[in-house]
Amino acid sequence: MKRFIRLGIIGTVFLCLVFSVIAEGKQEEKFPTREVEIMVPWAAGGATDIVFRTFTTVIPKYLGVPIIITNKPGGAAVPGYVEAMTKKPDGHYIVAWCTPSITVTHMQQTPYDASSFEPIINISTAPVWFLAPAKSPYKDLRDLVADAKKRPGQVNLGNAGSGGGTHMIALAFETVAGCKFNHVPHAGGGPTVTAAVAGQVDAITVGPPEGVAQLEAGQLKCLGVFTDKRLAQFPNYPTAKELGFDFAMGQWRGLAALKGTPPERIKKLHDAFKAAMDDPEFKALADKAGIILDYRNTADFKKLVERENQFYETIVKTAKLGSKYK
Secondary structure (H helix, E strand, C coil), X not given: CHHHHHHHHHHHHHHHHHHHHHHHHHHHHCCCCCCEEEEECCCCCCHHHHHHHHHXXXXXXXXXXXXXXXXXXXXXXXXXXXXXXXXXXXXXXXXXXXXXXXXXXXXXXXXXXXXXXXXXXXEEEEECEEEEECCCCCCCHHHHHHHHHHCCCCCEEEECCCCCHHHHHHHHHHHHHCCCCEEEECCCHHHHHHHHHCCCCCEEEECCCCCHHHHHCXXXXXXXXXXXXXXXXXXXXXECCCCCCCCCCEEEEEEEEECCCCHHHHXXXXXXXXXXXXXXXXXXXXXXXXXXXXXXXXXXXXHHHHHHHHHHXXXXXHHCCCCCCC
């Protein structure tokens, strides 16, 4: 009898160990179980698209699954985010979360706001620069501003979307420069650069890596960069401050999860993305593409978004822009 009891105990312990190992294995495999999709609500070829397509070449090494980029351009990014909100919040679907993601929410009524998505990690903070066609008569920002003062509202300045980050920064620059442009929106940074190369606008406001290849090819010229000091990657391009304009602003670009995504999955995504950011291969690719890296963890990225949200709300209300606060 005792022998049977001992055997029963041993058997029970063995089964518990087996089930424990199986459970742990399932827990490890639970996430991610398939590819992770990143929704970019702007056109292919724009700065945000370039940043994350460059990033996705390294992420699978640390996350263990393929990464898919899905572009949903148009409508100042609103349609893309609205569709994202219908997806399952299990961590397999995340979104590009950038400055234009929140600026548009202050320009017009949107079904989401700065708190509708969960920040995961910030990857890059890019300055903004004004570029012009290679054959443009403008030598730098001073010529562009002088022309805009002579012809208020007639100098066509392209941007990556109405209410987006580059549009907002251009509006802020108008106040400092004392001029008025005719703002021409496009469905992302890629189409904006294309319009400049084709001479369809007088100048454009975008940010690296947008326009890098075209500058190197001699198709575009840089009129000025909105930074405190010259960019290390582009030392030949003067800052707005050097040209007499006390102005510097940029855009951040990161990734966010859908509301309701389990915190442990957000942490796993963050840790894999941070490892990818530290990868020498990615750093080399980012430097070549003109991507300026700016890591911020989940908590710090969330604080940045909250701070920027208040900043842009103030700008829109003060300048009486858009239709939301009228």
